[in-house]
Amino acid sequence: MVYTDLNTEIDIGSSGHLLEIGSFKILIDCGLHPKYMGLSALPRLDKILPETLDFITVTHSHLDHCGGLPVALRTQHSAHVMVAQDGSELLFRMLRNSRKVMEKQREEFGVREYPLFDNASIDDIRGRLLPMPFFHQRQFAADGDSIGITYFPAGHIPGAASILFEHKHQKVFFSGDISFHSTGVLRGAEPPDCDIDTMVIETTRGEHSRPEGVTYESEVERFVSSVARVISDGGSVLVPSFALGRMQDIIYIIYKAKQKGRIPMSTPVFAGGLGLDIAEYFEKMSKHASTFSFGKQYMEGVKPMRGEIVPGKDFEEKGIYVLGSGMMVEKTPSYLAAAAIMEERSNAIFFVGYADKDTPAARMCSLSNGDHFAFRDLAYVGSLNCKVDKFDLTSHADREQILDFTLARNPRCVILTHGSMESREWFMDEIIDRAPKTQVIIPEPSQTLEL
Numbered sequence: 001m002v003y004t005d006l007n008t009e010i011d012i013g014s015s016g017h018l019l020e021i022g023s024f025k026i027l028i029d030c031g032l033h034p035k036y037m038g039l040s041a042l043p044r045l046d047k048i049l050p051e052t053l054d055f056i057t058v059t060h061s062h063l064d065h066c067g068g069l070p071v072a073l074r075t076q077h078s079a080h081v082m083v084a085q086d087g088s089e090l091l092f093r094m095l096r097n098s099r100k101v102m103e104k105q106r107e108e109f110g111v112r113e114y115p116l117f118d119n120a121s122i123d124d125i126r127g128r129l130l131p132m133p134f135f136h137q138r139q140f141a142a143d144g145d146s147i148g149i150t151y152f153p154a155g156h157i158p159g160a161a162s163i164l165f166e167h168k169h170q171k172v173f174f175s176g177d178i179s180f181h182s183t184g185v186l187r188g189a190e191p192p193d194c195d196i197d198t199m200v201i202e203t204t205r206g207e208h209s210r211p212e213g214v215t216y217e218s219e220v221e222r223f224v225s226s227v228a229r230v231i232s233d234g235g236s237v238l239v240p241s242f243a244l245g246r247m248q249d250i251i252y253i254i255y256k257a258k259q260k261g262r263i264p265m266s267t268p269v270f271a272g273g274l275g276l277d278i279a280e281y282f283e284k285m286s287k288h289a290s291t292f293s294f295g296k297q298y299m300e301g302v303k304p305m306r307g308e309i310v311p312g313k314d315f316e317e318k319g320i321y322v323l324g325s326g327m328m329v330e331k332t333p334s335y336l337a338a339a340a341i342m343e344e345r346s347n348a349i350f351f352v353g354y355a356d357k358d359t360p361a362a363r364m365c366s367l368s369n370g371d372h373f374a375f376r377d378l379a380y381v382g383s384l385n386c387k388v389d390k391f392d393l394t395s396h397a398d399r400e401q402i403l404d405f406t407l408a409r410n411p412r413c414v415i416l417t418h419g420s421m422e423s424r425e426w427f428m429d430e431i432i433d434r435a436p437k438t439q440v441i442i443p444e445p446s447q448t449l450e451l
């Protein structure tokens with residue numbers, strides 16, 4: 001087999017992997033880099049000759065994994081698109097929303113190539129879609145050759161999958177973004193338990209191990225008591241959250257806390273538009289989905305965020321504001337909301353997910369109380385008087401869990417992706433230490449490996 005990492009950098013970036021195995025050519029994921037704009041956000045699609053792909057297999061609907069899909073399809077007319085049957089509609093919702101955001105960015109930042117695709121090319125995907133039920137292998141034959149492809153639940157977000165390719169006696173596995181613990185909304189990953197020859201695994205959390213005694217459940221507990229304290233002291237809480245996955249988890253956690261009387265029933269919850277749209281879809285799909293469920297009652301007391309957010313002007317209505325984006329990226333509702341509430345001592349900003357190094361979320365977490373925080377594009381500098389805290393409610397597995405899972409499959413070769421160099425090196429050292437015969441590779445961007 002031949003493997004090429006199409007991400008442009010060694011980071012989380014824009015996921016894209018090219019797998020050539022037997023007579024099949026498969027693209028796994030085609031994301032957009034969240035830190036770049038325009039064509040430079042795409043993975044190295046120039047490494048794939050036009051009209052050569054058989055399949056594009058999508059692991060999940062976060063834009064760093066699927067945001068460039070319509071662009072890849074433009075030159076690959078006979079490629080089928082595979083996505084997990086659970087939540088397949090999410091792909092379309094995320095792409096349509098991304099197109100809208102690109103239109104705005106074209107105006108705001110003068111990115112001439114935006115939007116990268118139109119609605120018609122999103123709709124075109126439907127004609128080529130192969131929704132994959134979990135655990136059922138599909139066999140495909142061409143030119144006297146055949147390949148088996150199986151999707152496995154990966155936890156992480158509804159519809160997220162790990163993918164196993166079986167060609168002759170060779171098994172190749174892509175973890176995608178993976179999380180083993182179950183939340184109230186979503187079941188944890190259920191990957192295959194057979195031996196695997198080559199594993200391409202994510203390393204998002206490779207830089208840190210989870211502190212002793214800290215679990216997802218204990219972090220939920222600490223989050224609920226911290227929110228309850230701020231509300232009873234008359235403040236508002238801002239929870240910057242990814243619209244897909246995290247926002248619905250937080251809505252569920254708040255619902256449960258209200259049910260148990262931990263947070264007053266009357267506390268209003270405000271959420272971002274796309275997050276509400278996705279929550280509604282989760283609820284609709286719950287009947288048919290095998291890995292997630294979202295009850296209509298979770299949305300009681302949840303309202304859409306309305307009205308203008310003014311820097312330095314605290315929200316009139318006290319409550320819990322669950323707004324995108326999770327990393328508080330410039331110009332997003334959570335970024336604007338932080339500028340509105342941070343000067344007021346009774347308020348709080350609680351981060352609940354992963355934040356890249358140079359993002360406003362990471363910048364704010366590194367400050368002390370009373371420090372200044374500059375919202376440069378808003379021409380506003382405020383004092384950080386409110387509480388700031390971080391809760392580890394991430395939907396990526398701990399590094400030890402991924403390591404144990406990987407070693408238990410007895411792989412001949414492990415390819416480390418989707419993480420910083422430091423993260424990948426931790427995995428590399430551990431694997432070499434514990435399974436010295438395993439070949440461990442940190443691929444150079446766009447390097448082609450014959451394995």
Ligand SMILES: [Zn+2]
Nearest residue numbers: 060062156177
């Ligand atoms: Zn993801």
Ligand SMILES: [Zn+2]
Nearest residue numbers: 062064065177
């Ligand atoms: Zn990812």
